[in-house]
Amino acid sequence: MSKKITYRKRRELWGYGFISLWLVGTVVFFLIPLLQSLWWSFNDVEIDTGKSITKWVGLGNYSYAVNTDEKYLVYLKDTLIETLWKTPLILIFSLFTAVILNQKFKGRTLARAVFFLPVIIATGPVYEIISGDIDRTGNIGAGQFSTLFSTDLIGELLQFLGIYGISDDMNGMISQIADNIFGIVWSSGIQILLFLGALQNIPESVRESAILEGADGWVYFWKITFPYVTPFILANLIFTVIDTFTNPMNAVMKKIISMRSDFKFGEASAMAWIYFGIILASVSLATAIIKKSSYYDNK
């Protein structure tokens, strides 16, 4: 039997071949569990020696999460608000740091090594302990550390600069930022890495011609650097949002996990799905906005 398969067809089969292992795994370890969890969110679930017995309750679990549970909405709101103001700060901070780390100066390698250090630590329980210790212990070292970035310092700086009469809201916001410097610096490792990579991709010729035209640092940043990194702002934005949202240490995630330990699987699934819906909506919104205003190099 010599059925001739076209080159195109053969390539297609090879393509399936390359992804087949992943496809099998995805069906078994991703798609089926995903659908099952969606199914659970509409059911009353009881687990008997690991096997689940379900009873259809419609939107009951969703209504429980939104209406009955006292904590869920509060946690949800807190997490959303925190993500909303922390994400832009992380992006600005990491772009700023990447620009500095991309310059040539003595000790650059050491500085980079220090700023990437959070990448290997911040995803684990170690981070939870060290960030908690600095907040809670109240020992002298920690106290001194927090005064270094304290509200007073910022307040005094503003006074010194002659900026009076800022509203209390604004003051509160600034102090919150100051208190959160630790969290921001520690969650920016990957973002700095990505931005630095983007900066290194700016062709030398572009830099030379800009300098030849007399662009100073400020103009160079806005006319050259910024347009080149906008696509990476999107990548970093999505990464940051997902990272904050799916962090097992955030309040909503803790809530979902604790519901699960109480064997309320249906309710826990409903909570997880509401949360996931919000993640999906905000990531697509952000993508749409940035895609419209971003610059792509025509390669």
Added chain:
Amino acid sequence: MTRKKELLWSVFRFVILTSLGFVIIYPLIYMVSCAFRDKADMTDPTVMWIPHRLTLSVIRETITAMDFWNTLKNTVLLNIGCSLVQVCSCAVTGYGFARFEFRGKNILFGIVVMMILVPPQIISMPLYSLFRHFGFGDFSLNLINNMLTMYLPAITGNGIKSGLMILIFRQFFAGLPRELEDAAYIDGCSPFRTFVQVIVPNALPAFLTVFLFSVVLYWNDYYVSSTFFTNNQTVALMLKNLDTELKINLFDSASVDIDPREQIVWKEAGCLLSITPMLIMYIFLQKHFTEGIERSGITG
């Protein structure tokens, strides 16, 4: 730029980098300082950085409480192994998406993006019941506490953050010149052999980057492993439950009260123990992080 401006800028840069760098280094200094001091130093107001009562006993006690060497062996077995197979499976998948046209490719790639977006917490319970009764019909195995619960998803490109890794590989392979493969095809090489013999050697930086991320993520993971393991088999889990382990193994009672301030010495010692292997790896490979990002493909 004038010289004066340049000087001013480098002073500014130095101040900014040192103060922000301090935020990162501070907890590590504190960790070392705590891990080698006696617990009495925690309540001594004259002690800030340099302990008055230097001791190795805290480290020793923490090693006992965490059963450190056994846990380390387990973690390496689980962590390095899973990372290696995950890198391979994600690379093969990423290559399939980067170089071949097939029906349904866009939908399938959409699933990869979904894998990035879906929090592991959504699918962890169904996964638990899947592994609790793994098999078909009447034949089923209980895989809970078995390393296969981590290995099976890793082998099939569904491990921790594998969606992201497939994406990185796809971007990287798509950026390689097609001529690399064409030459091999003309010589009669099959696509798979071409991948192994021509593409992989050209993609080593991408492999190293993904492997590093993979190792770090598996090392630090406690959520996924706490779903599938009932005992504390990995360093991250041990550290997460250090309070209980300390009480049981050090004070022989689960209900003893330790002063939370004094407890910090063991906690920081535990942190120090669990980041040391990663730190050593980082010190050896930091050049790759700090200099070679542009070649690694994560910037696509």
